[in-house]
Amino acid sequence: MLEQALEEIEAAADERALQQVRVAWLGRKGRVTEQLKGLGALAPDERREAGASINALKSAIQDALARRERELEEARVREQLERERVDVSLPGLRPAAGAHHLLTQVMHKLTDVFRSLGYEVVVGPELEDDEHNFGALNFPPEHPARDTQDTFWTTDGRLLRTHTSPMQVRYMRSHRPPFRVVVPGKVFRNEAVDATHEAQFHQLEALVVDEHVTMADMRGAIEAMAVALFGPGTRTRLHPTFFPFVEPGAEFAIWWTHPKTGREEWLELGGCGMVHPNVFRAVGYEGVTGFAFGFGLERMAMVTYGVSDIRDLYRGDVRVLRQFRGVA
Numbered sequence: 001m002l003e004q005a006l007e008e009i010e011a012a013a014d015e016r017a018l019q020q021v022r023v024a025w026l027g028r029k030g031r032v033t034e035q036l037k038g039l040g041a042l043a044p045d046e047r048r049e050a051g052a053s054i055n056a057l058k059s060a061i062q063d064a065l066a067r068r069e070r071e072l073e074e075a076r077v078r079e080q081l082e083r084e085r086v087d088v089s090l091p092g093l094r095p096a097a098g099a100h101h102l103l104t105q106v107m108h109k110l111t112d113v114f115r116s117l118g119y120e121v122v123v124g125p126e127l128e129d130d131e132h133n134f135g136a137l138n139f140p141p142e143h144p145a146r147d148t149q150d151t152f153w154t155t156d157g158r159l160l161r162t163h164t165s166p167m168q169v170r171y172m173r174s175h176r177p178p179f180r181v182v183v184p185g186k187v188f189r190n191e192a193v194d195a196t197h198e199a200q201f202h203q204l205e206a207l208v209v210d211e212h213v214t215m216a217d218m219r220g221a222i223e224a225m226a227v228a229l230f231g232p233g234t235r236t237r238l239h240p241t242f243f244p245f246v247e248p249g250a251e252f253a254i255w256w257t258h259p260k261t262g263r264e265e266w267l268e269l270g271g272c273g274m275v276h277p278n279v280f281r282a283v284g285y286e287g288v289t290g291f292a293f294g295f296g297l298e299r300m301a302m303v304t305y306g307v308s309d310i311r312d313l314y315r316g317d318v319r320v321l322r323q324f325r326g327v328a
């Protein structure tokens with residue numbers, strides 16, 4: 001009998017099956033229980049003997065059940081651990097993280113450079129008026145830049161700023177020199193859009209005013225920027241030219257090694273000059289001098305990072321944007 005019980009216990013494949021075996025042998029109507037019930041019908045001597053052997057059988061079955069129960073429990077835990085095992089060697093799923101746009105990166109790099117040179121970073125409105133964008137900057141009334149060909153005018157006579165220079169006027173009217181500021185921001189021109197022209201682009205403007213600011217200071221500032229951006233030994237060049245709000249005025253270029261072609265060449269960046277006396281007059285300044293410069297960021301970003309079509313900077317194609325994640 002014990003043999004049969006042990007066989008059944010061994011054969012129980014899970015805890016439920018084992019429970020059935022337990023009931024079949026030790027339950028209220030189980031085979032061992034039935035035998036115990038039968039003891040009453042025996043003579044005392046036989047009863048003692050039979051009782052002892054049934055009890056031995058019972059406890060052997062109990063032991064076997066307990067052992068099998070442990071086995072099944074262990075097997076269940078092992079199987080569960082196996083099923084829920086974490087493969088730490090599997091490469092994780094990288095969440096798609098956002099990143100700053102190439103132009104934002106270039107802008108941050110520039111403002112970092114100027115902050116380190118002691119400049120304050122300020123921003124101005126994109127919707128301007130004629131007075132700030134042109135008038136106070138010494139543009140004569142008939143200046144062609146005012147033409148609707150170049151400028152987006154609103155129906156109420158205001159305009160989208162065509163450069164960041166109007167912030168020169170706003171800053172000077174609300175501050176006293178000496179100061180050094182840079183103004184990054186969006187500007188707008190009514191351009192026919194092609195690979196190198198967009199109707200919206202970005203500029204960075206610098207303005208320094210003090211009692212004895214000279215053109216040599218301006219050169220030094222432009223050179224310091226060039227060195228900070230492109231490394232020691234970077235040279236700069238000024239070329240005389242005309243802007244209404246500076247006198248003398250110049251274009252500036254940086255002699256650099258093109259990172260893609262490896263060729264050394266001049267990179268024409270923007271305009272600069274000594275703040276025109278008429279501009280100081282318009283903002284009520286006396287007894288000071290100053291310089292200003294301004295340049296576009298798109299061109300700088302494009303030549304530096306090999307973007308051949310300016311429209312790629314504005315299309316929002318993530319494949320393009322992804323290429324320039326964290327480059328600047």
Ligand code: DAH
Nearest residue numbers: 163165271272273292293294
């Ligand atoms: N505002 C000029 C433009 O958009 C660029 C410029 C030229 C800015 C000379 C200046 C400057 O500050 O001194 O074309």
